[in-house]
Amino acid sequence: MRPARPPGRVSALRFLPRFLCLSLAVFAFLTVSAVHAAPPPPVVAGVAGPHLATLSWQVAATNLGNGQPITCYRIFRATGVDGPFSEIHRFAMPPGGFVDGSVTIFVDPAAAPTFGHSYTYYVGVYDALNLSGDSLKVTVTPGWAAWPMGRND
Numbered sequence: 001m002r003p004a005r006p007p008g009r010v011s012a013l014r015f016l017p018r019f020l021c022l023s024l025a026v027f028a029f030l031t032v033s034a035v036h037a038a039p040p041p042p043v044v045a046g047v048a049g050p051h052l053a054t055l056s057w058q059v060a061a062t063n064l065g066n067g068q069p070i071t072c073y074r075i076f077r078a079t080g081v082d083g084p085f086s087e088i089h090r091f092a093m094p095p096g097g098f099v100d101g102s103v104t105i106f107v108d109p110a111a112a113p114t115f116g117h118s119y120t121y122y123v124g125v126y127d128a129l130n131l132s133g134d135s136l137k138v139t140v141t142p143g144w145a146a147w148p149m150g151r152n153d
Contacts, residue, residue, distance in 0.1 A: 037065025039125045039133040042073070046121060046138035053111040053119055053140040060125070061100035068127040070098055075106055078120045081139060085122070113142045 042057035055075065062069050071093045076085040089106060111119050118141040124134045 036129070036131065037063065038131045039063040039065065039070060039127050041133040041135045042123050042125055044121070044123050044135040044138050046140040048140045048142050050143055051109070051112055053108045053121070053142055055106045055108070055121055055123065055138065055140075056103055057123055057135065059098045059100070059102050059104050061098045063127040063131070066127070066129070066131075068129055068131075069093065070125055071128055071130075072126050073104065074124040074126065075108075076122050076124065077108065077111075079117060081120050081137065083120075085120075111140065111142045113144050117141070 039060065040063075042060070044055055044057045047054045047056075057073075059073070060070055073091040074087050075089040075091075077088045078085045088108065088110075091104060091106075108119070108121075111117075118139050120137050120139045122135050122137045124132050126132050
């Protein structure tokens, strides 16, 4: 026969299964949260030139939130600050992947200064799980200066 426990005393083993389940649930939540973390958005700089807009940003090789490789950067453009935005270019992952910390430059030669148009851009970064982090919007107004007059504008 098993000796009786004193009243008010509870066995620690009784709570072990609940503790283990709770611990596994917390671990699973943290693991899933890390796997589904979107890549940090790039910081984009925009510079206006004659009949063009130039965007630049630093490239990341991997999503630090989940360790997945960055597979592409997509550039979106609109003629208004609030859109609608259209994808105008895509940088796919080169063989061997992106070089961490390198600067990528995109020149949009279709940005014309006609009637003082401004163009708003943002860059989306995508990882191998197709999770996205979008940059802040950058507005650029191309100019006429230093443009040769042989283009029939």
